[in-house]
Amino acid sequence: MKIRINGEEIEARGQTLAAILEELGYGEAKVATAVNETFVPATARGVTLSPGDRIEIVAPRQGG
Amino acid sequence: MEIYGTGIASRLMLGTAQYPSPAVLADAFRRSGAGIATVSVRRESGGERAGTAFWDLVRELGVRVLPNTASCHSVREAVTTAQMARELFDTPWIKLEVIGHADTLQPDPFGLVEAARILVGEGFEVFPYTTEDVVLADRLLEAGCEVLMPWGAPIGTGLGLTNIYGLRTLRAQFPDVPMVVDAGLGLPSQAAMAMEMGFDAVLLNTAVAKAGDPAAMAEGFARAVEAGRLAYEADPMEPRDMAAPSTPVIGRAFLE
Numbered sequence: 001m002k003i004r005i006n007g008e009e010i011e012a013r014g015q016t017l018a019a020i021l022e023e024l025g026y027g028e029a030k031v032a033t034a035v036n037e038t039f040v041p042a043t044a045r046g047v048t049l050s051p052g053d054r055i056e057i058v059a060p061r062q063g064g
Numbered sequence: 065m066e067i068y069g070t071g072i073a074s075r076l077m078l079g080t081a082q083y084p085s086p087a088v089l090a091d092a093f094r095r096s097g098a099g100i101a102t103v104s105v106r107r108e109s110g111g112e113r114a115g116t117a118f119w120d121l122v123r124e125l126g127v128r129v130l131p132n133t134a135s136c137h138s139v140r141e142a143v144t145t146a147q148m149a150r151e152l153f154d155t156p157w158i159k160l161e162v163i164g165h166a167d168t169l170q171p172d173p174f175g176l177v178e179a180a181r182i183l184v185g186e187g188f189e190v191f192p193y194t195t196e197d198v199v200l201a202d203r204l205l206e207a208g209c210e211v212l213m214p215w216g217a218p219i220g221t222g223l224g225l226t227n228i229y230g231l232r233t234l235r236a237q238f239p240d241v242p243m244v245v246d247a248g249l250g251l252p253s254q255a256a257m258a259m260e261m262g263f264d265a266v267l268l269n270t271a272v273a274k275a276g277d278p279a280a281m282a283e284g285f286a287r288a289v290e291a292g293r294l295a296y297e298a299d300p301m302e303p304r305d306m307a308a309p310s311t312p313v314i315g316r317a318f319l320e
Contacts, residue, residue, distance in 0.1 A: 059115020063104025
């Protein structure tokens with residue numbers, strides 16, 4: 001299904017957020033996620049995604 | 065000084081952005097003596113691991129982190145970013161930025177209060193990036209904020225304290241609320257001035273990171289903050305318009 005990851009549309013095989021993170025190579029990376037602008041905690045990544053969902057995957061960065 | 069029940073040893077807080085290299089960042093932190101570092105969250109692509117590398121660097125600094133919601137222009141973005149930051153950095157602290165104006169990066173006062181209320185309700189300890197507006201400050205305190213972070217000048221400008229009257233009024237109106245002058249400082253003398261005015265701490269980034277020698281500038285700010293705080297605690301003299309001789313007049317030679 002087509003979903004958007006960090007603003008870019010991709011064709012994903014997995015159905016859940018966890019499966020897609022694995023598929024895209026995030027593995028054990030230190031990231032946090034949101035779907036359609038709603039935070040999805042690491043413990044809830046079994047959630048099933050729908051076509052068109054907008055997923056944000058963020059990590060620690062420099063900040064002021 | 066205590067913020068949200070946590071003792072804060074250093075009154076200088078430092079950002080982690082824009083340094084020429086991770087080594088320079090680490091050196092600047094060492095010489096600043098800062099105990100709190102601001103950090104952010106940003107998009108990461110699969111396999112990139114930039115976040116992990118940065119996080120390892122921050123942990124080596126041995127400082128407490130204060131994640132921000134920089135660049136968020138809506139309440140929704142800010143709240144979701146705060147929630148993601150809490151999970152990533154494992155801290156209830158959040159430097160809440162809700163930006164309302166692109167050119168000045170001025171806080172959106174309405175969105176700021178709304179986001180603060182939501183986040184406090186979710187157990188966050190909110191450090192609101194705000195202006196010197198006393199009404200806004202009152203609303204933020206009502207929303208449950210226990211610290212205020214008024215700007216000195218717009219972010220990244222280095223202009224110093226552009227509204228001294230406003231800042232002095234804010235400080236005087238809420239004498240018991242911890243306040244950190246955040247943003248706009250360019251020189252140690254400006255930080256010293258904020259501390260002399262009774263602000264509890266300063267937070268800066270660009271002034272150190274963009275200096276020719278960031279580590280030296282970090283130490284300069286550290287000394288200025290210490291000097292300013294000492295001066296505040298020492299209860300400065302009242303200024304006056306006319307001269308008053310400091311050397312005793314009595315006993316002067318040639319006195320007719």
